[in-house]
Each structure stands twice: as structure tokens, then as C-alpha cells.
Amino acid sequence: MTSILRGAAFAAIVFGLQAVSAVAAEKVYEKPSAFLTRHFGKVPQTRVLKIDGTRQKQLAAILGHRYGQKQVRYWAEGGKSAWILEEIGKTEPITTGFIIRGGKISEVKVLIYRESHGWEVSRPFFTKQFAGATLSGNRLDKNIDGIVGATLSVRALTKLGAAALYLSRQSGE
Amino acid sequence: MAESPPPPAPKKRRSRPWHRVLGVLTVLPLAWVTVTGVALNHTVDWRLDRIQIDHPWVLRAYGMTPSGTPSVLRGAPREVAAWDGQVFLDGEPAETSGALVGAVPDGDGVAIVTTSEVVRLDAAGAVVETLDSISLPELPLTGATIANDSVFLRNASGWYKVSADWLGFTPADAGDLTAQKLSPLEDKPTADRLRKSWARGGLPASRVVLDLHAGRFLGPLAAYFYDFVAVCTLWLCGTGLVLFFRKPRRNR
Incomplete structure (x- = not known):
């Protein structure tokens, strides 16, 4: 009887560890190239926006920390621009695509999610809230409802949305 | 009695x-x-x-010793080495992912090429940008070299000439292009330095x-x-x- 219980406990632990590792694995919802192709028909010519001192300062105010690169790539065509940005939720970066048209967010799509918790931010019921948002100071002009258990991921995406709008404004697209 | x-x-x-x-x-x-x-x-x-x-x-005791042997990139503009999955630039850990393929001059700085990305660093070692699958020829990258002041990257399809701004990748004739190679690092003081660096300075x-x-x-x-x-x-x-x-x- 004891050995059966021990076996069951061991199996439960192994199963639990596998479940945790499966949840923590990187999840690609859409490849970045597929995201661009879906919006532009093909991957447009890559453009670069330099992050000078002023922009770095403004991005730091939006993100709450220094932006980790000195330039950022984006894609623009037909009056809209695409920005693929990363921000850490809790410990891992969340790769998110933003489409900006006329100074407003047109679409938000979580492309790659790597955290173990908070994947719900990738669901359309959450990302749809960003549609039509513009930049107001260092924040979005719309209130984005949170998700229980995904607070840090929600915060990361909200900051990225503001950063994408700022970068788009700076690029003139 | x-x-x-x-x-x-x-x-x-x-x-x-x-x-x-x-x-x-x-x-x-x-x-x-x-x-x-x-x-x-x-x-x-x-x-x-x-x-x-x-x-x-x-x-x-804490398992903070790299396994395997360190290797160093021959022909790189600066000291670029790899040990147990960690890439080092001038002895300091560089934030990269993928296996080290090469390192080429990039203006005043250097571009570290791995199988899955290119990390461009300025002269001070700050990240200029990281190029991933969307900005590079099809991954994985298998080789990198510099010839006639131009950077070339190789994948399964062949060689590509990289434009100066790293925005364009033109298929190139292999010609006499030779990819940079990793060689075992035999210099013990350098290996000791990398071992300490791998452990990020040690433990509190x-x-x-x-x-x-x-x-x-x-x-x-x-x-x-x-x-x-x-x-x-x-x-x-x-x-x-x-x-x-x-x-x-x-x-x-």
C-alpha cells in the first residue's frame, strides 16, 4: 500500500513538473513575418528609427526604464506602420506587434509569449481594447481593463502600446 | 539479634x-x-x-562552473569567445542567444553573429540593435566573415552580402569566402578570466x-x-x- 502511495506521489510530482515546464514554454501565436505579411501583403522595406537622447528619455518615461537599444526597426506602407516591440512581463520578454494608423492603434497582437502566467493577454477580448487608443502624455488615452493573474503582462502591453504610438509619431508615419 | x-x-x-x-x-x-x-x-x-x-x-559547489572547453573566434575584430552557451566580448558576458557563429566589425563597434540573431554593439559595448528572424536571411545562420570591407553571412542557401546599414542582404557568390572558425582556447589565464565572468563575478x-x-x-x-x-x-x-x-x- 505504501509503495503504491509513493508511486502515485512520484507520478504526480513528475506530471506536475512536466505541466509547469509546458506552460512556461515559449508560445508563438504568430510569426513576426506572418504578422507583417497579413497586414501589408508582403514584408515591406525595413526602416530604422534612431533612439537619440531625447527619445531615450521619453521612452524611459513611458516604459519606466531605459530602452535597451539605440535604434528600432519598423515597417510602413499605405498610411500605416507596424512596430514589433518587446517588454518583460515578469521575467521574460513578450513580443508584441502593433499596427498604427493615423496616430491611433489599429491592432495589437501578441506574437510570442514566454511567461508561465498571464497568457490571457494574447486573447482578442483583451487586445481589442487597444483599438483606437492614442497617446496622451506618456500614457494611452483609453483605460485598459486588467486581467486577474496577468497584472504584469497587462502592464507590459499597455506600456508597449504607448511606446509604439510615441515611436510612430517620431517616425512621422 | x-x-x-x-x-x-x-x-x-x-x-x-x-x-x-x-x-x-x-x-x-x-x-x-x-x-x-x-x-x-x-x-x-x-x-x-x-x-x-x-x-x-x-x-x-554551486554548479557555477561552465562545462566543456572554451573556444575563441579567430579573425574577429575583438576578443570574442564562447563557453557553455555564453558568448563573451572582451571577456565580458554578452546578451545573445544561439550558438556563436562569428563576429564582424560594425562601424566603431562589433556585430556578434549567432545561429539565431545578430547583436550589433557600439564601441562601448552598448546594444545598438538586435536582428532576429524578421530582419535576417532565413535562420539558422551558419557562417560569417568579412571580405573587401563588406560583411557576409551564410545560411543553408548560401552567402549573403550585408549592406552597411544592415537593412539589405544580397545573395553573393561564395567565391573564396571562408567563414570564421572557433578554435579551442588554450590560454589558461584567459580561460580563468572567462570562468569567473561566466559565473557573473561569483556569489555574495x-x-x-x-x-x-x-x-x-x-x-x-x-x-x-x-x-x-x-x-x-x-x-x-x-x-x-x-x-x-x-x-x-x-x-x-
Whole structure:
């Protein structure tokens, strides 16, 4: 009887560890190239926006920390621009695509999610809230409802949305 | 006249010998726990949280020693090495992912090429940008080199010439292009430096003292050893109390 219980406990632990590792694995919802192709028909010519001192300062105010690169790539065509940005939720970066048209967010799509918790931010019921948002100071002009258990991921995406709008404004697209 | 029964033999007293044996047994563990406990109590005062320990014995005990052998990139503009999944630029860890493929000059800085990305760094080592699948030819990258002041990258399809701004990748004739190669690093001082760098400077002394205090270096036996020491200590206290309150026979 004891050995059966021990076996069951061991199996439960192994199963639990596998479940945790499966949840923590990187999840690609859409490849970045597929995201661009879906919006532009093909991957447009890559453009670069330099992050000078002023922009770095403004991005730091939006993100709450220094932006980790000195330039950022984006894609623009037909009056809209695409920005693929990363921000850490809790410990891992969340790769998110933003489409900006006329100074407003047109679409938000979580492309790659790597955290173990908070994947719900990738669901359309959450990302749809960003549609039509513009930049107001260092924040979005719309209130984005949170998700229980995904607070840090929600915060990361909200900051990225503001950063994408700022970068788009700076690029003139 | 009946003889009176002989007086009962005096009860053998065992407290003192037990006290002595237990005292000897527990002196070392108790001193160990006490000293490390005092040190932990003064972690901030004694800056134990800031002192880094990078002795090879300690790093090995914590599994903070890279496995395999280090390799260095020949023909790179700066010292670029790799060891157990970590890429080093001038001896410092570089934030990259994927296996090291090459390193080419990039303006005043350097571009580190791995199988899955290119990390462009300026002269000070700050990241200019990281190029991934969307900005590079099809991954994985298998080679990198520089020829005629131009950078070339290789994947399964062949070689690509990279534009100066890293925005364009034009298929190129292989010609006499030769990919940079990794060679085993045989210079021991450099290897020692990389080993320390791999461990990110070592461990805070407070962490080591805490683990010494908790006996974690004893492995799974630690809990039983500390149980034994705890029982011995309680017994020591008990025998000490008996000795304290016992009436000496000579005073009866």
C-alpha cells in the first residue's frame, strides 16, 4: 500500500513538473513575418528609427526604464506602420506587434509569449481594447481593463502600446 | 539479634559523563552555527551582501562552473569567445542567444553573429540593435566573415552580402569566402578570466554563509545531522540542569 502511495506521489510530482515546464514554454501565436505579411501583403522595406537622447528619455518615461537599444526597426506602407516591440512581463520578454494608423492603434497582437502566467493577454477580448487608443502624455488615452493573474503582462502591453504610438509619431508615419 | 540489611548501593550517577561526551560532540557544530548565525545577523554591517566570492571550490559547489572547453573566434575584430552557451566580448558576458557563429566589425563597434540573431554593439559595448528572424536571411545562420570591407553571412542557401546599414542582404557568390572558425582556447589565464565572468563575478558572501549556517553543503544528510545536534544540545542542557541542582554526596 505504501509503495503504491509513493508511486502515485512520484507520478504526480513528475506530471506536475512536466505541466509547469509546458506552460512556461515559449508560445508563438504568430510569426513576426506572418504578422507583417497579413497586414501589408508582403514584408515591406525595413526602416530604422534612431533612439537619440531625447527619445531615450521619453521612452524611459513611458516604459519606466531605459530602452535597451539605440535604434528600432519598423515597417510602413499605405498610411500605416507596424512596430514589433518587446517588454518583460515578469521575467521574460513578450513580443508584441502593433499596427498604427493615423496616430491611433489599429491592432495589437501578441506574437510570442514566454511567461508561465498571464497568457490571457494574447486573447482578442483583451487586445481589442487597444483599438483606437492614442497617446496622451506618456500614457494611452483609453483605460485598459486588467486581467486577474496577468497584472504584469497587462502592464507590459499597455506600456508597449504607448511606446509604439510615441515611436510612430517620431517616425512621422 | 537479627542483622540489619546492608544499605542500598548508591545509585550510579551518569549525568556528568554524559554531559562531558555531549559537550565534546556538539562543540564544533554549535560553534559553527553560532559563528555563522552572528555573521548573518550582521550581513549589512559587514557588507557580506556585497562581497563576491569567486573561488573555484565555491563556484564548483554551486554548479557555477561552465562545462566543456572554451573556444575563441579567430579573425574577429575583438576578443570574442564562447563557453557553455555564453558568448563573451572582451571577456565580458554578452546578451545573445544561439550558438556563436562569428563576429564582424560594425562601424566603431562589433556585430556578434549567432545561429539565431545578430547583436550589433557600439564601441562601448552598448546594444545598438538586435536582428532576429524578421530582419535576417532565413535562420539558422551558419557562417560569417568579412571580405573587401563588406560583411557576409551564410545560411543553408548560401552567402549573403550585408549592406552597411544592415537593412539589405544580397545573395553573393561564395567565391573564396571562408567563414570564421572557433578554435579551442588554450590560454589558461584567459580561460580563468572567462570562468569567473561566466559565473557573473561569483556569489555574495551572505549566500555562502547562509548555506554554511543551514548545512546545505552536507546534502540530504544535513537535516538528520542537525536533528542529531539538536537532540545532543537538548540532552546537554538537561544534564547541565541535573548537575546544577544535584546535591553533592559529600554535603549529605
